[in-house]
Amino acid sequence: MTALRTTQTAPDFTLPTADGGEVSLADLRARSDKGVIVYFYPKAGTAGCTTQACDFRDNLASLQGAGYAVVGVSADPVEALRTFASEEHLTFPLASDADHAVADAYGTWGPVTFGGRTFDTVHRSTFVVDPDGSLVVARYDVDPTGHVRALRAELGID
Numbered sequence: 001m002t003a004l005r006t007t008q009t010a011p012d013f014t015l016p017t018a019d020g021g022e023v024s025l026a027d028l029r030a031r032s033d034k035g036v037i038v039y040f041y042p043k044a045g046t047a048g049c050t051t052q053a054c055d056f057r058d059n060l061a062s063l064q065g066a067g068y069a070v071v072g073v074s075a076d077p078v079e080a081l082r083t084f085a086s087e088e089h090l091t092f093p094l095a096s097d098a099d100h101a102v103a104d105a106y107g108t109w110g111p112v113t114f115g116g117r118t119f120d121t122v123h124r125s126t127f128v129v130d131p132d133g134s135l136v137v138a139r140y141d142v143d144p145t146g147h148v149r150a151l152r153a154e155l156g157i158d
Contacts, residue, residue: 003107004138010038010129011105015073015095018081023071023093025129033067035130037151040108041144042122044076044084044094052124052144057090059148066157068128075100075109075122097122108140126151 004010014024028036039056041049056063056070063070070092074081081094095102100122103109108125111118124144128137128151137154152158 003140004127004135006135006138008135008138009133010127010135011102012133013073013095013097013102013105015097015102016078017096018078018085018090018094020078020082023095025071026133028069028071029129029131029133032069032131034155035068035128035136037063037068037070037126037128038073038106039070039124039126040073040103040106040122041124042074044074044080045087048124048144049074050084050088052147053084053088053090053094055144055148056092057088059152060092062152062157066155068155068157071095073097073102073122075103128155 012025014022017023072094075097078096081096085094097103100109103122108123111120124142125140126142127135130136
């Protein structure tokens with residue numbers, strides 16, 4: 001895993017989404033005043049990922065009101081994302097990075113040890129990309145609990 005740093009150009013992507021469409025970072029950047037919050041999570045429907053997704057859902061209006069778009073990215077297949085979005089009433093795009101190429105580009109794909117075994121997966125990470133494509137926030141291995149509150153404070157969103 002090679003971590004990205006602020007001021008670097010964010011890797012662009014176009015990925016399939018839970019709703020059957022596609023999401024492009026370039027399109028989201030073009031439609032947002034302040035930028036795009038791109039968050040990576042390991043597995044839809046798990047406790048931590050549900051906590052994080054619901055926190056973004058519950059704060060979405062204020063994030064959008066402050067000029068930010070939100071997109072969640074995981075290596076889950078589209079069908080798993082569709083189920084997750086439906087069950088949790090998520091109204092922002094969830095993107096499937098099934099071959100983890102985007103996670104690789106963002107430095108969020110790599111080994112973890114869980115339950116006594118080591119395997120590669122997405123590391124829970126969050127990036128904020130300004131409208132010009134530069135990273136203004138790059139946070140790796142974030143805690144799903146309270147993460148959106150901390151991000152809002154960092155971005156100056158009341």
